[in-house]
Amino acid sequence: MGKNVLVEIGLEELPARFVADAQKQLLEKAENWLADSRIAYASIQSFSTPRRLAVQITDVAEAQTSLEEEVKGPSLKIAQDAEGQWTKAATGFTRGQGKTVDDIYTKDVQGTPYIFVTKQVIGRPTEELLPQFRDIVTSLQFSKTMRWADHKLRYARPIRWLVALFGEEVIPFEITGVSTSNRTYGHRFLGDAVTLASPADYEEVLHQQYVIADPEKRRQMIVSGLQHAELANGITIPEDDELLQEVTHLVEYPTVFIGAFSDSYLRLPPDVLITSMKEHQRYFPVKSGNGELLPHFAGVRNGDEHALNTVVKGNERVLKARLADAQFFFEEDQKQSIDYYLEKLNRIVFQEKLGTIGDKVKRVTAITDKLSQWLDLDEETRSNAIRAAEICKFDLPTNMVNEFTNLQGIIGETYALNAGEKSDVARAVAEHYLPDQAGGKLPETTAGALVSVADKLDTVVGCISAGLTPSGSQDPYGLRRQTTGLLKIVKEWNWHVSVESFLTLAEQQYMDMDSSQEASEATRTAIDQFIRNRMTHLLKELSLEADVIQAVLADDIGIISYIAAKAEKLSHERNNPDFKPVQEALVRVLNLAAKAIRTEVSRSLLATDSEQELYDTYLAVKDDYYEKVHNQDAAEALEQLSRLQGPIHRFFDHNMVMTDEKTVRENRLAMLYQIACLIYDYADLSAIEWKQHI
Structure with missing residues (x-):
């Protein structure tokens, strides 16, 4: 039996959003180091709380494997x-x-x-290698870091203590003036400093000091506490995994409690109440059995039940102050009209080169109007969409959105209804921000979808034109998310408008505002490439292969739902042995067509029956193919191309394309070129790795 290893990093409180990733990094880096160092062990487990990150390794070999x-x-x-x-x-x-x-x-x-x-x-003794754990600790990455005192290490928070044990022996190393020891620290208020006799005692010793080191156990304690509160009070606490995850990483010893607030605050919009509880105080909203919001909340204390009533009253006072502010903002906002807030948008800069938010709203309205015409919508839907576009940003200068920025759009819907706007218009104001995260909900109304696409188009085209193309992980305007969102909306609604038409429409709005502001070729290329990258990302999310995606994106993107259907069809056929003769025929045409010098075909030079047959079949297929394209039928369009298979094979079997007779050779290449153009209109089939060959 080998010895156990424990390494714990004691820190000032970490932000909750850092904890899970840091714990994962520590575990993975430890596993990799053990493997690279050829050190055998039985098991490994990681731990985390707001004040510590730790890894425990059991039955560690005394020496490296020889x-x-x-x-x-x-x-x-x-x-x-x-x-x-x-x-x-x-x-x-x-x-x-x-x-x-x-x-x-x-x-x-x-x-x-x-x-x-x-x-x-010969393997070296493990105890000689374990001080290298220092490098694992210092290599942890965080989205935001700091330095403290005169130390050079950048870390999420200052390191306050280090535990490093190999059995009963301390593993010696030092970081930022902190040396390793066998001494750890319990709960900041309820625990004490304690000495660990061995790594195996870690969890139990901390538990005695009011620290639950395993985040999954803390999570289960919170879930059990919430369930007990539901049963004891006859209430419902809706599941919220994101909030539960955050609270789990905010506490070391969780205790659930129920608090209350005045039911007079229930007159506020439910989203305002929920946001005040969740975003500002990390409370769980409480509802009745039929889903109505109740004047109660569930909180999680970082400690035991001692003097819990005092804690509850303190939290109630804090929430009351928050809700009083929200009520004041709400009442003050209602004193002004929508036009008042729209006028204020003309003084809020959207982006230095792109004008004010008022300017942006005008562009979004124009795009919405044009799209509604292209889609041939009925007059009521078109009118609702245009009105929604005109007022889509009016809530931004309100007191409520200034206080609760994540409620933009939601507050807009509430205020629009209060101001007498149609329900479809108000709903579109809220929906135009959707999807608000990766994989998020899409707009459910036509007006909401139209304004959402118009808004995102304006932002993406405008920002890239202004030189704000995202680089690396930097994307302050969320252009990647917004582009993916607009592509998903257009696909979901199956709008038969090409991506290129969308982009031209958005570019036109900037030129209409400033006739001298014509998009350069470099700008158009940058916009096109950015959209292609996001389209590639979207198709990958549909589990489509990289070579198939490359094939369908070889030319213009076109209509999104159609290009996705083509990719899905080709993805199926690339593994279908029955499609092999078709693929071979079409790809053979593509390979030779590049040699064409001219593109016009002379019938008088079609000397053989097989080349006459191929050309006649091509002309017949061409008309039928474009009819299927017009109907956006990807499967049938490919079926029309498949009709060329037999004539192509017979042509190549009975004719030498690269004959010495120049006029015949050029005429045959011209015919292949015309056929290739038809094939390329569907996809560049030569880019696909045809798996049925294997």
Whole structure:
């Protein structure tokens, strides 16, 4: 049996959003180090709280695993002289490896014999290697870091203590003036400093000091506490995994409690109440059995039940102050009209080169109007969409959104209804921010979808035109998320408008505002490439292969739902052996068509029956193919191209394309070029790795 290892990093309180990732990093880095160091062990577990990150490894081997290593020496030609005696090169090589010439054997390497020896690499004692854990601790990455005192290390928060044990022995190393020991610290208010006798005691010792080191156990304590509160009070506490995760990483010893607030605050919009509780205080909202919000909340204390009533009253006072502010903001906002807030938008800069938010609203309205015409919507839907676009940002200058920024749009819907706007218009004001996160909900109304796409188009095209293309992880305007969102909306609603038309429409709005502001070729290329990258991302989310995506994006993106359908069809056919003859015929045309010098076909030069047949079939297929394209039928469009299979194979079987007769050769290449254009309109099939060949 080996010894156990424990390494704990004691810190000032970490932000909750850092904890889970840091714990994962520590575990993975420890596992990788053990593997690279050839140190055997039985199991490994990580722990985390706001004040500590730790890893515990059981039954760790006393030494590295020894290795047998084959070492290559000089070639046999150099290692032996003409009489077959070992040269100085051979003896020097073996001596350097701790071997003799008796240990030499030969092996061919690419046809040339070399000498080799096998040596055993004896594993070093584990205790000599464990101080390297210092590098694991210092290598943890955080989205935001700091330095403290005169130390150079950048870390999420200052390191206050370090525990590092191999059995009962301390593993010696030091970071930022903090040396390792066997001394850890319990709960900041309820616990004490304690000495660990061995790594195996870690969880239990901390539990006695009011610290639950395993975040999953803390999570279960919170869930059990919430469930008990539901049963005891006859209430419902809606599940909220995101809030539960955050609270889990905010406390070391969780205790659930129920608090209350005045039911007079229930006159506020429910989203305001919920946001005040969740975002500002990390409370769980409480509802009745039929889903109505109640004047109660569930909180999680970082401690035990001692003086819990006092804690509850303190939290109630804090929430009351929050809700009183919200009520004041709400009442003050209602004193002004929508037009009042729209006028204020003209004084709020959206982006220095792109004008004010008022300017943006005008562009969004124009785009919405044009899109509604393209989609041939009924007059009521078009009118609702345009009105929603006109007022979509009016809530931004309100007191409520200034206080609760994540309620933009939601507050807009509430205030629009209070101001007498149609329900569809008000709903579109809220929906135009959707999806608000990756994989988020899409707009459910036509007006909401239209304004959402118009808003996102304006932002993406405008920001990239202003030189704000995201680089690396930096994307302050959320252009990647917004682009993916607009592509998903257009696909979901199956709008038969090409991506290129959308982009041209958005670009036109900036030129209409400033006739001198014409998009440069470089800007158009940057916008196109950015959209293509997000389209690629969207198709990958549909589990489509990279080569298929490359094939369908070889030319213009076109209509999103259609290009996705083409990719899905080709993804299926690439593994279908029955499609192999079709694929071979079409790809063969693509390979030769690039040699075409001219593109016009002369019927008088079609000398053989097989080339006459191919050309006639092409002309018939062409009309039928474009009819299927017009109907956005990806499967049938490919079926029309498949009709060319037989004539293509017969053409190649009975004709030499690259004949010495120049006019015939050029005419045949021109015919193949025309057929290739039809194929390329569907996809670049030569880019696909056809799996049915394997």
